[in-house]
Amino acid sequence: MAQPLNFVLSVPETPEDHGQEPSPYDESEVHDSFHQLIEEQSRWVGAGALGWCEAGAAPDCPPRPAGRSRGAILSQYYNRTVRLRRRVSRPEVRGVGRSARPSLRLYDLELDPAALEEEEKRFLLVKELQGLTVAQQDHMLRGMPLGLAEKRCLRSESRTLTGKRRGRQGRHGLLPCCGQLRDACVLALHSLGLWLLSGLPALMPWRYALKRIGGQFGSSVLSYFLFLKTLLAFNVLLLLPLLAFIVGVQAAFPPASPGSVPTFTGLELLTGGGRFTHTVLYYGYYSNSTLNQPCAPPLEGDQCGREANGLPYSMPLAYLFTVGVAFFITCITLVYSMSRSFGESFRVGSASGVHAITVFCSWDHKVTQRRASRLQHDSIRTHLKELLADWQLRQGSRSACGRLRQVAVLGFVWLLCVGTTLGCTVAVYAFSELMIKSPTSAEQEGALLALPVVVCLLNLGAPYLYRGLAALERHDSPVLEVYVAICRNLILKMAILGILCYHWLGRRVGTLKDQCWENFVGQELYRLMVLDFIFVLLDTLFGELLWRLISEKKLKRREKPEFDIAGNVLELIYGQTLTWLGVLFAPLLPAVQIMKLLLVFYVKKTSLMANCRAPRRPWLASHMSTVFISLLCFPSFLGAAVFLCYAVWQVKPSSVCGPFRTLDTMYEAGKVWVRRLEKAGPRVSWVPWVHRYLVENTFPVYLVSALLLAVIYLNIQVVKGQRRVICLLKEQISNEGEDKIFLINKLHSIYERKERR
Amino acid sequence: MTLGDPRSFCDLAPQLVPLDYTSCPDVKVPYELIGSMPELKDNPFRQRIAQVFSEDGDGHMTLDNFLDMFSVMSEMAPRDLKAYYAFKIYDFNNDGYICAWDLEQTVTKLTRGELSAEEVSLVCEKVLDEADGDHDGRLSLEDFQNMILRAPDFLSTFHIRI
Numbered sequence: 001m002a003q004p005l006n007f008v009l010s011v012p013e014t015p016e017d018h019g020q021e022p023s024p025y026d027e028s029e030v031h032d033s034f035h036q037l038i039e040e041q042s043r044w045v046g047a048g049a050l051g052w053c054e055a056g057a058a059p060d061c062p063p064r065p066a067g068r069s070r071g072a073i074l075s076q077y078y079n080r081t082v083r084l085r086r087r088v089s090r091p092e093v094r095g096v097g098r099s100a101r102p103s104l105r106l107y108d109l110e111l112d113p114a115a116l117e118e119e120e121k122r123f124l125l126v127k128e129l130q131g132l133t134v135a136q137q138d139h140m141l142r143g144m145p146l147g148l149a150e151k152r153c154l155r156s157e158s159r160t161l162t163g164k165r166r167g168r169q170g171r172h173g174l175l176p177c178c179g180q181l182r183d184a185c186v187l188a189l190h191s192l193g194l195w196l197l198s199g200l201p202a203l204m205p206w207r208y209a210l211k212r213i214g215g216q217f218g219s220s221v222l223s224y225f226l227f228l229k230t231l232l233a234f235n236v237l238l239l240l241p242l243l244a245f246i247v248g249v250q251a252a253f254p255p256a257s258p259g260s261v262p263t264f265t266g267l268e269l270l271t272g273g274g275r276f277t278h279t280v281l282y283y284g285y286y287s288n289s290t291l292n293q294p295c296a297p298p299l300e301g302d303q304c305g306r307e308a309n310g311l312p313y314s315m316p317l318a319y320l321f322t323v324g325v326a327f328f329i330t331c332i333t334l335v336y337s338m339s340r341s342f343g344e345s346f347r348v349g350s351a352s353g354v355h356a357i358t359v360f361c362s363w364d365h366k367v368t369q370r371r372a373s374r375l376q377h378d379s380i381r382t383h384l385k386e387l388l389a390d391w392q393l394r395q396g397s398r399s400a401c402g403r404l405r406q407v408a409v410l411g412f413v414w415l416l417c418v419g420t421t422l423g424c425t426v427a428v429y430a431f432s433e434l435m436i437k438s439p440t441s442a443e444q445e446g447a448l449l450a451l452p453v454v455v456c457l458l459n460l461g462a463p464y465l466y467r468g469l470a471a472l473e474r475h476d477s478p479v480l481e482v483y484v485a486i487c488r489n490l491i492l493k494m495a496i497l498g499i500l501c502y503h504w505l506g507r508r509v510g511t512l513k514d515q516c517w518e519n520f521v522g523q524e525l526y527r528l529m530v531l532d533f534i535f536v537l538l539d540t541l542f543g544e545l546l547w548r549l550i551s552e553k554k555l556k557r558r559e560k561p562e563f564d565i566a567g568n569v570l571e572l573i574y575g576q577t578l579t580w581l582g583v584l585f586a587p588l589l590p591a592v593q594i595m596k597l598l599l600v601f602y603v604k605k606t607s608l609m610a611n612c613r614a615p616r617r618p619w620l621a622s623h624m625s626t627v628f629i630s631l632l633c634f635p636s637f638l639g640a641a642v643f644l645c646y647a648v649w650q651v652k653p654s655s656v657c658g659p660f661r662t663l664d665t666m667y668e669a670g671k672v673w674v675r676r677l678e679k680a681g682p683r684v685s686w687v688p689w690v691h692r693y694l695v696e697n698t699f700p701v702y703l704v705s706a707l708l709l710a711v712i713y714l715n716i717q718v719v720k721g722q723r724r725v726i727c728l729l730k731e732q733i734s735n736e737g738e739d740k741i742f743l744i745n746k747l748h749s750i751y752e753r754k755e756r757r
Numbered sequence: 758m759t760l761g762d763p764r765s766f767c768d769l770a771p772q773l774v775p776l777d778y779t780s781c782p783d784v785k786v787p788y789e790l791i792g793s794m795p796e797l798k799d800n801p802f803r804q805r806i807a808q809v810f811s812e813d814g815d816g817h818m819t820l821d822n823f824l825d826m827f828s829v830m831s832e833m834a835p836r837d838l839k840a841y842y843a844f845k846i847y848d849f850n851n852d853g854y855i856c857a858w859d860l861e862q863t864v865t866k867l868t869r870g871e872l873s874a875e876e877v878s879l880v881c882e883k884v885l886d887e888a889d890g891d892h893d894g895r896l897s898l899e900d901f902q903n904m905i906l907r908a909p910d911f912l913s914t915f916h917i918r919i
Contacts, residue, residue: 148824345909353887355880356884360901360911361908361910362867365916368798369799373799377801377869381868623909730890737892
């Protein structure tokens with residue numbers, strides 16, 4: 001794509017007056033570095049130091065100004081500010097000198113042969129900054145590579161001048177004291193903000209603990225604990241509307257008690273039944289009538305002594321809507337954080353630059369302990385050696401026999417893993433059928449723990465088997481190993497959860513016809529969560545502590561076990577899936593999950609500090625956190641949402657308990673309400689209209705899906721286009737480099753000829 | 758960190774020289790104290806970091822330089838700003854480009870001198886192959902920034918927690 005340049009370089013007679021002739025680069029926008037290069041060359045020729053420094057002979061290079069000069073930085077940011085401002089409004093012509101052409105003054109200060117003083121450049125930058133909004137000013141200033149003191153001065157200058165200008169142009173008729181009051185308020189808010197900001201580190205939980213973990217183990221292990229913090233935030237977000245609109249209200253208006261209340265034995269904490277059955281914890285406690293209703297005569301001995309002027313609160317409607325809205329908010333938050341995470345870690349058109357990235361980005365500056373720092377040196381050295389060895393191996397030809405052998409081993413291991421998953425699934429199914437066939441009486445509450453124990457044991461044992469099998473296959477990249485391990489574990493957990501969901505909604509609904517099956521499902525999920533926590537504790541104890549003791553005492557190895565990041569993260573995702581599955585049947589389950597996460601944090605942190613070491617191979621921490629959050633969204637949240645939708649739309653609620661006991665499906669509560677609104681009058685008639693034409697009708701659903709597909713297709717095409725543009729731009733850069741070298745050589749030869757003359 | 762009152766940042770490094778910063782803001786802390794801070798003492802690039810952020814390039818920092826350093830290395834600093842300073846840190850001879858000699862210094866510091874000379878030069882060669890866009894044998898700031906864009910981990914590794 002390089003075109004031969006055929007203009008004649010007009011070499012001036014004396015090297016100093018290069019500015020008087022109209023050279024080609026004055027009028028058009030030329031590559032910055034090319035211009036700088038020519039300037040440097042002419043400066044060196046003038047000073048008598050001829051010769052181009054070869055790359056690599058750094059000590060022989062003539063000294064250049066340290067880095068980029070402040071003037072260059074100011075000019076660069078002036079240009080950026082101008083471009084930004086021009087996006088917003090047309091540029092002011094007032095500030096431009098009459099003699100100068102607008103294209104020169106407003107486009108690029110650096111090309112101006114009159115080389116403005118630094119003070120003037122700074123003044124122009126401040127003027128441009130005033131044209132931006134305050135937020136844009138701050139954003140621009142934050143990105144400037146100048147000292148903090150300088151930035152402070154620039155900011156105060158651009159703010160005061162902006163304020164004065166706005167004051168001049170602004171309200172004429174208002175009293176001056178309003179302006180003073182406004183300023184005082186702004187100052188007070190500002191100092192309040194600063195005070196809050198200084199107190200914020202104290203409010204943020206676990207700041208010191210996270211710093212210690214990062215300092216000792218690096219970013220990869222830290223990503224697990226940050227993910228735990230994220231999950232905690234999600235659960236709090238889920239719990240608040242449930243507490244406010246369902247649990248709180250029902251606790252204020254408790255329904256009539258069903259008779260004798262069983263005494264509290266310790267087993268309730270594990271099984272969730274017994275004393276806990278008729279509490280706000282489960283679905284069955286919630287009434288199906290309108291609470292706080294003004295007394296109407298024909299009511300079957302219901303609460304009639306309340307104030308007649310309270311707000312009537314329909315519990316079934318509130319239950320349905322609150323759960324729906326809470327899920328919707330969680331969905332939006334998840335998708336938003338996933339898209340932000342993707343935006344950070346995946347780039348369009350990024351080829352692999354693994355050596356450069358290892359050299360420049362792999363040193364984790366957070367690590368502050370000596371031992372951990374030494375470990376980092378070792379791991380980077382090992383990684384570089386592995387990369388070099390890999391490259392040399394790839395230089396040599398890979399035999400077809402070796403490749404075939406590797407494919408065969410891979411296929412065999414995958415077959416074994418899928419077989420194990422199938423075996424576990426069938427085992428869970430058979431056991432659940434067995435539990436149905438042999439129903440437990442009220443005294444044998446402990447026997448209800450059998451199915452959760454089996455599920456937890458399988459969830460604990462199978463990953464160890466997978467790890468053992470993975471030792472057979474040899475992957476080229478450690479990242480691929482981790483992805484494959486995550487994939488296998490995920491398939492296992494989702495398969496088991498799928499079988500359990502079928503067991504609850506498909507079989508238990510039928511067998512528990514005259515009882516409260518929703519309570520049973522809620523209790524099963526509670527049991528699964530509690531036992532999962534207990535098994536996590538046991539796993540930490542045996543997997544990490546005992547293993548370290550054994551390996552130190554018996555095997556005489558001083559190596560601590562590695563902290564298994566992928567396995568632990570999948571555990572967290574599994575626990576969160578259980579919470580989301582159970583929210584409809586046990587509204588306080590997020591509170592249980594919050595307590596569990598808090599305890600898991602401290603247990604894991606203690607065990608980590610005492611027993612483990614960081615993973616030996618370097619770990620792409622930010623890619624991993626993107627993977628974690630997308631796994632949380634796709635199989636986990638989506639599965640729970642599908643389960644919820646099926647339970648709300650298709651399953652008949654039990655007739656003896658809960659807020660939907662008289663209806664055919666839970667969704668009917670909404671339909672009943674809409675019908676009541678229709679009869680209510682013309683003022684709210686838009687709600688039934690919306691319901692009839694947008695929700696019940698299938699056409700809008702098809703339309704929205706088609707629109708979404710169209711948007712996705714367009715985005716894919718845009719990304720493809722961007723990739724092509726990036727390729728073309730890269731070619732252009734490399735061609736310009738070649739042009740540069742060609743022109744420099746030409747300059748060389750011209751000056752040499754001049755010297756010889 | 759915000760561009761706020763300097764008094765509120767004195768508690769960041771209380772173990773540093775306990776002077777009254779409000780009255781004499783021109784005090785320079787010698788490099789030896791900076792280099793022995795717990796956040797920096799095991800960092801192989803601590804000398805370069807101190808040199809880049811100090812006023813005269815000798816490693817002795819005033820309070821403003823100190824604030825600059827931690828501001829750039831904090832979580833809130835934008836990626837371009839971090840890339841700019843990272844480039845200056847890796848540019849050992851301060852010539853505005855990362856040439857092969859700078860790369861050799863970086864790799865040696867990174868591996869504590871435990872790679873052989875041949876391996877080091879091979880690594881430098883591959884880095885230049887991958888990152889040098891205009892093929893002039895050294896990395897300019899634009900090449901470096903372009904390469905940083907492809908490294909999502911940069912923001913989390915080029916970060917010192919205080």
